[in-house]
Amino acid sequence: MKVADWVIRAIVLFTFLSLLFAPQRLGFPMMLFAFAAVGIWAIFYPAGVLGWAKTAHPNIDVDDRSIWWVPRFLGGAFLCAAIVLSITFHG
Numbered sequence: 348m349k350v351a352d353w354v355i356r357a358i359v360l361f362t363f364l365s366l367l368f369a370p371q372r373l374g375f376p377m378m379l380f381a382f383a384a385v386g387i388w389a390i391f392y393p394a395g396v397l398g399w400a401k402t403a404h405p406n407i408d409v410d411d412r413s414i415w416w417v418p419r420f421l422g423g424a425f426l427c428a429a430i431v432l433s434i435t436f437h438g
Contacts, residue, residue, distance in 0.1 A: 351388060352395050358384050375436070382429035389422025396421070 362381040365373035389396045396418035397409045408414075 351392060352398075355385060355388050355395075379429050379433050382425045382432070386422040386424070386426030386429060389418045389425065393418035393422075 393415040
């Protein structure tokens with residue numbers, strides 16, 4: 348799953364750069380794509396999200412399945428936000 352982690356990092360970086368240098372043309376579509384990609388990643392790979400959170404909070408146990416609902420809930424929220432924003436603004 349390290350490959351998926353690096354793909355998500357690249358998507359987030361490209362989204363940041365597109366919002367910085369081409370916000371009118373690429374900013375909103377890349378933001379929607381990043382929201383959807385991060386949401387799907389968080390739903391299917393919650394340990395990866397917890398791994399990112401572990402850098403800030405070292406006491407988080409990545410392998411504890413009882414807290415995997417948190418990144419999955421956040422991933423669902425990101426995915427729903429991407430869908431709602433897509434329908435609302437590009438409907």
